[in-house]
Amino acid sequence: MNALTRRSLFLSALLCAAPLLFAQSTTPLTTPPAPIPTPIRTAHRIFIANAGMDAFSQQAFDELGLAKTNTYDSLYATMLNWKSYQLVSDPAEADLVIEVRCTAPLIGNHDGWKFQRILANTTWQFQYEITLYDAKTHFLLWTLTEPVRPANLSGTWRKNIAAANAGLAGQLQALLVPPPPRANP
Numbered sequence: 001m002n003a004l005t006r007r008s009l010f011l012s013a014l015l016c017a018a019p020l021l022f023a024q025s026t027t028p029l030t031t032p033p034a035p036i037p038t039p040i041r042t043a044h045r046i047f048i049a050n051a052g053m054d055a056f057s058q059q060a061f062d063e064l065g066l067a068k069t070n071t072y073d074s075l076y077a078t079m080l081n082w083k084s085y086q087l088v089s090d091p092a093e094a095d096l097v098i099e100v101r102c103t104a105p106l107i108g109n110h111d112g113w114k115f116q117r118i119l120a121n122t123t124w125q126f127q128y129e130i131t132l133y134d135a136k137t138h139f140l141l142w143t144l145t146e147p148v149r150p151a152n153l154s155g156t157w158r159k160n161i162a163a164a165n166a167g168l169a170g171q172l173q174a175l176l177v178p179p180p181p182r183a184n185p
Contacts, residue, residue: 037141039134040175043096045086047135048076051101056124060104064154066161071102071128074165075172082173094135098172101129125150126161128168132175144171 126148
């Protein structure tokens, strides 16, 4: 087969394949959301558990003059204002258990650690976690995490902690009260 014939066959094949190459895909690029577990969607009575905080967070909250129950207290007060759920004081009475915790995982440079230089060469990232459990089976259903933006001044830290508390409550509210389904146009 000579070069002219090969080029002609190649161009013919390309022209035949062009509609396939440039056709729009009929499959969506995003996957539809998976269903939210039934115990989350149907919960009416909620128990909020305080899972506390790690030692570094405790020290930081002491230095900022904040209660170690700050995140728990904030979430509890926020959920009382929602008036959509009955907060119960006994997990045995609950449909859903929400556990709230504050941690400060270590991030940053971990190369060449020497014991004396660990604190000087690392960064801590405060974050809040909410873990939702089915009260009847004790199975973990969902976890939400909200970072606390770092700051240099204690007043800014307090504002950032309050903003993270609000952000975490917003995530929880969005999960517990999903938006109504959109109508098809």
